[in-house]
Structure formats: C-alpha cells, structure tokens
Amino acid sequence: MTSIVLTNDTRDLGDGLVLRWSTPEDTDALAELAGAVFRDDGDEQPNQVLMDVVRRHMRGDHPLLGPTDYVVVEDTTADRKRFVACACYQQEEWTYDGVSLPVGRPEIVAADPEHRRRGLVRKIFGVIHDRCARDGKLVQSITGIPYFYRQFGYEYAVDLGGTLSFPVSLLPEAKAGETLPYRLRKATREDVPALIACYQQGQRGSLVSSRLAEKYWSYNIDAENDPDPRRGYARVRIIESVDGEFRGLAVTQGSGAHFRVSLLEFAAGTNLAGMRPSLLRGLVELAGQQLPNAPDTEPLGRLVFELGRDHPFYPMIPAEYGPRLDPPYAWYVRVPDLPAVLRRIAPVLERRLADSAMAGYGGDLLLDFYRSSVRLTFTDGRLTDARDEGPTDRQDKSPRASFPPLVFLRSLFGHASLEELRAGYPDVGADGTAGPLVNALFPKRPSRLFAP
The missing domain is CATH 3.30.1050.10 (SCP2 sterol-binding domain)
Structure with a gap:
C-alpha cells in the first residue's frame, strides 16, 4: 500500500484506509477497537477495562493525553465509523539522576486481526515519532509485548515491574479489641503537596524516575469521587497514624483477585516493621472494596506488591508468609x-x-x-x-x-x-x-x- 500525505497529518493508505489523528467524536469507535483487541480469546466479551481507559483518555481532563492524541487508521468503506488500528501518544517526563528528560510514550497499540501484517502499526509509530521530534521529546518509551517494538528502534533498558506477593490466608487475623496504630484513608487534594514530597523522597535512589506532578495526583483523587463510574484510574491512599500524622502513601490498581500495590512510599523515620500489620490489613480491606462498574471478581488470593526488583518494604514480609519474588520485565526505550x-x-x-x-x-x-x-x-x-x-x-x-x-x-x-x-x-x-x-x-x- 502506498502512503499519500494529505493535509493536517492525514494519510490515504489505499484500500479505503485513512490514517489521521483522533477527534473527540472518535471515542466510541476507539473504545470498540481496544475492547475487541485486548482480550485473550475472540469469543470473550470486549475488555471493558480497556474501553474505560480509552474513554477516560478521550474526556479531555487526563494529565498525559487528550482526545486528539490517538493515531487511528479508519476503514472508510465501512457502513459506520470503524477503526482497524490505533495507538495513543502520552506526554511524560522522566528524571535521569535529577535531570529532566521529556518523554513521548505510545501505548494502547491495537490492530484488528484481519488488518495485521500490513504495516499499519509501523506507519502509526512513524507518525508518533514525528510528533515526538516536533514536541522535543528526546526519549520514547513503551510497555509492550516481547520483541515486537525492537523493529521500531526500541531496546529493553529500564526495569518494569517486579513483584513480591504472598497468600493472604497466611496473614494473621486481628486480635479481638486490637487497635492498630496506622490506617489508610482516601487522599484529598489538600494532601497533594505531601504526596509529591513523599514520592520525590522515595525516588532518590532511583536512576530513572517518572515525574508525577500535581495534575497526576489530583486527577486520580478526583476520579475516585467522580460520578462517572468508569475505571482506568488509580486509588491513592494516605498512610497515617491514628493521631492523623502523615506517614506515607499507597497507590493501588484493581480490586479482588486483580488488586495490586503499584506505588508505596514512606515518610522519613517511619518504623516499617511496626507499620506492617496495620498496612497489610488495610490493603487487604481495600482490595475487597469492589470498584464501580466492575464485574464481580474472585476474592483476593495473593497480596501483590508491584514495586520493582527490590523495595524497602519487601524485607518486612516474614518468611512464614511464604513471600514469592518475581523478577521485573523491562521498559522499551528509544533514543533517536x-x-x-x-x-x-x-x-x-x-x-x-x-x-x-x-x-x-x-x-x-x-x-x-x-x-x-x-x-x-x-x-x-x-x-x-x-x-x-x-x-x-x-x-x-x-x-x-x-x-x-x-x-x-x-x-x-x-x-x-x-x-x-x-x-x-x-x-x-x-x-x-x-x-x-x-x-x-x-x-x-x-x-x-x-x-x-
């Protein structure tokens, strides 16, 4: 297929396929494509979580992208709006030993099975990479399936994930009448300065870190209280003493069997061993709180901390809990x-x-x-x-x-x-x-x- 560059970054790819940047009117068709592609079996129901994520991206209030930040390939011969491939473009910032690095991050890369092996994703990435160059994004990164993104100039270069988990059945039950010294509570916008300071302190030993600005924290705090029940946000919790003193933060994803702790930081001078019983019970309780608009899920079987290859809290989990360490995958990184x-x-x-x-x-x-x-x-x-x-x-x-x-x-x-x-x-x-x-x-x- 030959590509003819038209105005406004629109390209006629031939055979009725047109590549362009998205508009707010594309939300339903984008969500439909993502829901259909991101499922393990074609006979399964569409992936509602990914559909919710796309709809949140397209609302216009997301801290990393908006309704014009997807590249789509549209089949103009269809009797209704139909996309056969897409990827989003997120604008992020990393710090490299304290130095800011502007990052462009493609994600939600989807191609309809009937339109694969036609170079559509390659063309989409070409457009995103051109946009990164115009926007001054010195680095591109993506979390993706094995090998695939190497063909676009990416290399595995930074740890991604890495978990410690253990069966919640091995967690001792609370004693009758026991008062725990720490608790979790929902974060509010008033907590944002403390969240930012605690996060930055926790990242001091990390060579590469994501910069999480005020917009990230406020967006996720507001999303949990939003009357729109769509998923695709993180739950932010303050760890505090029973006297209300700030002692740390937890960011979690999912609920039930899909619950995981993706960020955990502590205020300086916190006794992590003394905090452990309160924190673990609070997290198990949070995992049991069903997310709005989510289908019933299996109860939590293992408490998963997705905090990297190692973390200050990992040694606090005693051997009798049977902790299991799983090594990290890796971020793909491109430096043009x-x-x-x-x-x-x-x-x-x-x-x-x-x-x-x-x-x-x-x-x-x-x-x-x-x-x-x-x-x-x-x-x-x-x-x-x-x-x-x-x-x-x-x-x-x-x-x-x-x-x-x-x-x-x-x-x-x-x-x-x-x-x-x-x-x-x-x-x-x-x-x-x-x-x-x-x-x-x-x-x-x-x-x-x-x-x-």
Whole structure:
C-alpha cells in the first residue's frame, strides 16, 4: 500500500484506509477497537477495562493525553465509523539522576486481526515519532509485548515491574479489641503537596524516575469521587497514624483477585516493621472494596506488591508468609538523537567523572555502534561536545567502546554494567582507557520507574 500525505497529518493508505489523528467524536469507535483487541480469546466479551481507559483518555481532563492524541487508521468503506488500528501518544517526563528528560510514550497499540501484517502499526509509530521530534521529546518509551517494538528502534533498558506477593490466608487475623496504630484513608487534594514530597523522597535512589506532578495526583483523587463510574484510574491512599500524622502513601490498581500495590512510599523515620500489620490489613480491606462498574471478581488470593526488583518494604514480609519474588520485565526505550541526550545529561556525566579514578579526564571517548558512532569530547573533566560521526575509521586511536546497535541504551540507563554486557554480547568491548571511562560515566544503577 502506498502512503499519500494529505493535509493536517492525514494519510490515504489505499484500500479505503485513512490514517489521521483522533477527534473527540472518535471515542466510541476507539473504545470498540481496544475492547475487541485486548482480550485473550475472540469469543470473550470486549475488555471493558480497556474501553474505560480509552474513554477516560478521550474526556479531555487526563494529565498525559487528550482526545486528539490517538493515531487511528479508519476503514472508510465501512457502513459506520470503524477503526482497524490505533495507538495513543502520552506526554511524560522522566528524571535521569535529577535531570529532566521529556518523554513521548505510545501505548494502547491495537490492530484488528484481519488488518495485521500490513504495516499499519509501523506507519502509526512513524507518525508518533514525528510528533515526538516536533514536541522535543528526546526519549520514547513503551510497555509492550516481547520483541515486537525492537523493529521500531526500541531496546529493553529500564526495569518494569517486579513483584513480591504472598497468600493472604497466611496473614494473621486481628486480635479481638486490637487497635492498630496506622490506617489508610482516601487522599484529598489538600494532601497533594505531601504526596509529591513523599514520592520525590522515595525516588532518590532511583536512576530513572517518572515525574508525577500535581495534575497526576489530583486527577486520580478526583476520579475516585467522580460520578462517572468508569475505571482506568488509580486509588491513592494516605498512610497515617491514628493521631492523623502523615506517614506515607499507597497507590493501588484493581480490586479482588486483580488488586495490586503499584506505588508505596514512606515518610522519613517511619518504623516499617511496626507499620506492617496495620498496612497489610488495610490493603487487604481495600482490595475487597469492589470498584464501580466492575464485574464481580474472585476474592483476593495473593497480596501483590508491584514495586520493582527490590523495595524497602519487601524485607518486612516474614518468611512464614511464604513471600514469592518475581523478577521485573523491562521498559522499551528509544533514543533517536543520542548526542542530544548525552548533552542534556552532561552535568550527571561530569559529576560521575569527577567522583571516579578518571577525574579531570581530557580527550575523546568513541562510542562505536559498528554502522554509526558518537564521539564524546572532554576538557578537564567537562563534556564539551557530543556528536554523531557515522561509521568509524578503524585507524582512529581514540579510546573506543563498541556496542551492537541499541545495546548501549542498556548501559546509558544503568540496566547493565559493561562487564554484564560483555558477558552477553561478544561484540561489546572497550580498549585501553575506554573501559574505565564507560564504567565511570555509565555505571549500573537501579531504577524503580513507575508507569503513570
């Protein structure tokens, strides 16, 4: 199919298919496509949760996107409005060791089974990537099915998820007349400053973090009290003492068997062991509170904390509860202009260099990706240039670190050390002073990157 670019980002793809950005009038057709695609079996009922998510996206009050932020492919030959493929475009912000990184995030990627293997998703991603470039989004990210998004220039580079869970049947019952020292309550808009401060404090050890601004917290707080019963929001809870003192926050998703804790942070100086009985019972009680407009679900069997590879609360779960740790998946990350990102995080790189055995380094570091390369130039420990150089000259004697295409993103985002990459990829290497430079500039660092 040939693509003819029309006005206003509309493209005629041939065979009656038209690609364009969404409008508010597209809500029902978008929800119908998402509900049909995101189900395990074609004979099942449409996925009502995904339909609710799409309808919330399209209302105009969501903190990350609005009714004109889906790319759709419409079948104009149908007797009613019908979409055969779509993806949304969320505008987010990460921090990289304290430096802001603007992020464009495609999600809700759907294609009608009868229209797959025709390149529609590739065309949609091309439009989203063009939009990211116009909007100055230096990084793109997505949570997606295995392998698929590699073909669009994405690489697994940051931990996604990772859980600790245990059977709630092993949780001791409360003693008669027992008063617990902590409780959960619904957050209000007045709590937002405390929520932001507590979240930011909890993210200090994370290399990459999502910036959750006031709009994120207010939106989810308001959504739970909204007369519109649609799902697709998170429940925000304040953890407080019986005297009303703020001691932390919990963000949860779902109810019953689908309940999980996706964010859990504590005020400084909190005794987590002393809080554990109150918090666990409060979360089990919250899991039993059915969400509006949700079908009956099985009761909670395992309490799931989806808080990453590790978390300060994990050691508080005693061995007799039979806790099970499941490793994380990973975020796909795309960096179309690597020199621009390296220049953006120059303060971080310079600080790392100053704290290493390579302090005050002057000279180049060549990042060789075999078919392309990036040259970093340092003067007295300061990054003075980062530029693309195309294929490298093998006679160039600059310190050289070599990576297969995209693999370097795992080093950039702290997902793997140079030694770990060498063990997994025989074509990763570093000569001379390149090894100490890469280890100093791009150390392995954990990230607990929350997906808003």
